[in-house]
Amino acid sequence: MANESHLLAIDVGSSRVKLGWFPAAGACEGEKPASLPIAATPLAIPAEVFRIEHRDRSAEEWTAAVDACFLALPPTGEIVCVVASVHRGIAEKLITRLQLRPWKKLLSLRAADLPLTVNVAEPEKVGIDRLLGALAVNQLRRQNSAAIAIDMGTATTVDLIGTDGAFEGGAIVAGPTLALAALHAGTASLPQLDASILAAPPAAVGKSTIEAMASGAYWGAIGAVRELSQQLAFGCADQPQLFVTGGGSAGLAPFIRLGDQPARYLPHLVLSGIRLAAERLVAS
Numbered sequence: 001m002a003n004e005s006h007l008l009a010i011d012v013g014s015s016r017v018k019l020g021w022f023p024a025a026g027a028c029e030g031e032k033p034a035s036l037p038i039a040a041t042p043l044a045i046p047a048e049v050f051r052i053e054h055r056d057r058s059a060e061e062w063t064a065a066v067d068a069c070f071l072a073l074p075p076t077g078e079i080v081c082v083v084a085s086v087h088r089g090i091a092e093k094l095i096t097r098l099q100l101r102p103w104k105k106l107l108s109l110r111a112a113d114l115p116l117t118v119n120v121a122e123p124e125k126v127g128i129d130r131l132l133g134a135l136a137v138n139q140l141r142r143q144n145s146a147a148i149a150i151d152m153g154t155a156t157t158v159d160l161i162g163t164d165g166a167f168e169g170g171a172i173v174a175g176p177t178l179a180l181a182a183l184h185a186g187t188a189s190l191p192q193l194d195a196s197i198l199a200a201p202p203a204a205v206g207k208s209t210i211e212a213m214a215s216g217a218y219w220g221a222i223g224a225v226r227e228l229s230q231q232l233a234f235g236c237a238d239q240p241q242l243f244v245t246g247g248g249s250a251g252l253a254p255f256i257r258l259g260d261q262p263a264r265y266l267p268h269l270v271l272s273g274i275r276l277a278a279e280r281l282v283a284s
């Protein structure tokens with residue numbers, strides 16, 4: 001940020017709270033280039049990330065885990081804390097907890113705070129994670145090229161960002177872990193499978209119930225994202241660039257592409273979006 005404060009960016013999702021630590025003084029400026037010829041981008045990435053599951057856990061359990069994160073942070077300097085949430089109940093509990101600490105500022109983000117044009121009738125109803133992803137993508141996409149932001153969390157969202165950088169809307173579909181849970185809940189004999197089956201590509205031809213479910217969850221998630229991206233791209237003059245993020249995406253990202261163009265995997269897109277929004281809010 002333009003000042004000397006550290007930033008703690010907090011993304012409250014449907015299943016997990018993600019905390020991203022951005023030290024002051026430019027220590028985390030620029031994404032680390034994968035190899036020398038690739039120029040650094042202007043998108044800051046967190047120096048440290050903590051992920052805390054809140055779904056299916058008591059408030060005591062997950063807030064204790066949040067407290068433990070604070071012990072891991074350097075106890076130095078002024079800290080601005082910015083929260084973005086798609087889960088009001090969890091965010092309220094979290095903010096009550098955060099208010100006990102001496103932040104320089106404690107802010108909660110809304111759509112209107114973001115330097116982003118949102119071309120839908122009710123911008124405040126769009127998940128702030130979707131908007132923050134679009135904001136971060138605007139730092140990375142080619143000028144005059146549309147982009148598609150894919151966030152594979154509890155839900156998978158596939159959103160179009162226009163050539164002018166506006167969020168145009170998109171699609172929401174159940175994420176693969178949620179789809180697996182729904183298969184277990186909605187049938188008599190399908191077992192509950194762990195999300196870890198999504199870590200690597202399974203055989204498409206499942207030879208057991210579990211293998212068939214793994215195939216459906218994994219290749220089905222990739223197929224849904226591919227078709228949705230194609231549908232969103234139909235209205236674009238040129239092929240949009242693809243960016244993929246979300247806790248469920250690490251094992252699937254290598255197979256996500258549009259035509260011959262692979263998606264760029266950015267594990268902390270939403271946290272980087274919070275960083276961009278915070279920069280503007282703290283300066284104003």
Ligand SMILES: Nc1ncnc2c1ncn2[C@@H]1O[C@H](COP(=O)(O)OP(=O)(O)O)[C@@H](O)[C@H]1O
Pocket residue numbers: 012013014015016017018152153154155175177178195196197198199246247248249251
């Ligand atoms: N190793 C993994 N492989 C696949 N999915 C995973 C893995 N770890 C977590 N997930 C899934 O990622 C989702 C959580 O991702 P996250 O982006 O934090 O979601 P949210 O923002 O909805 O809380 C959950 O559905 C979880 O089951």
Ligand SMILES: CC(C)(COP(=O)(O)O)[C@@H](O)C(=O)NCCC(=O)O
Pocket residue numbers: 012013014015086125126127128129130151152153154155156157172
């Ligand atoms: C679609 C979402 C549930 C995705 O969040 P996630 O599951 O990744 O935590 C979230 O963006 C949300 O609650 N959106 C509100 C509705 C909307 O975006 O239109």
Ligand SMILES: [K+]
Pocket residue numbers: 129151152153154155156157246
């Ligand atoms: K999502």
